[in-house]
Amino acid sequence: MVLLSFDIEEFDMPFEYNKDIVFKDQISISIKGCEIILDLLAKYQLKATFFSTAVFALNAPGVIERIKNEGHELASHTYYHSKFENADLLKSKQVLEELSGMKVEGFRMPRMMPVSDEEIEEAGYIYNSSLNPTYLPGRYNNLHIPRTYFKQGKVWQLPATVSPKFRIPLFWLSFHNFPLWYYKHLFHLSYQKDGYVNIYFHPWEFTDLQQKEKYGFPFYVSRNSGVKMEERMDALMNWISKKGYPTGTISNFIKSLT
Known part of the structure; x- marks a missing residue:
């Protein structure tokens, strides 16, 4: 199964590059x-x-309504994107459920940062998708973590997909920078090996991010953003559809494991 996921959040990433962006624009x-x-x-x-x-x-009730009405899953990305405390695990879940009328069963930490599995379990989540099982200088050193899903306590852990060999990540930055044929190649290899892929993107990638004075992003972040990102995502979804890969929500996939 193809597990497409999107981290939807206030667009605060320019702050990481010492650029200001007003909340309305975020x-x-x-x-x-x-x-x-x-x-x-x-x-x-x-x-x-x-x-x-x-x-x-x-701040985006129309988006949440579409997610619900169009049969997608709503999961938690905590309460705020740029600050976190353990109480936000339950608080964000409650707010999302009240706002949407949907059951929130999954969690992903912003920027795939570490989070307490015990606290996730206590907040009532059935899965955590906050692991990137690869090595990226200055960000992740997770080569010791299993590539594929595993259970820790009562919580299923669903790492982001990395390739079977060399653990090349298939996350959003790879999608921006790899030739599309090579990204599809890694995707196919991973699917054949694992029986599924778990990949994630962000809505702000569909904005032209190459305005360095405005956003401050390096080329490897802004490359193939905006219209080019929309074209590439259209091509990827078209390819997934033509290959006959089934897609589904993460919660349904996790429930199929039990």
């Missing part, structure tokens, strides 16, 4: 990207999981 940029994503999913009749911060959901 929300509007992510809303616009979500609409593009949802339109593409509808075009190819694919299902996905959306990890939302409570802050974004509260």
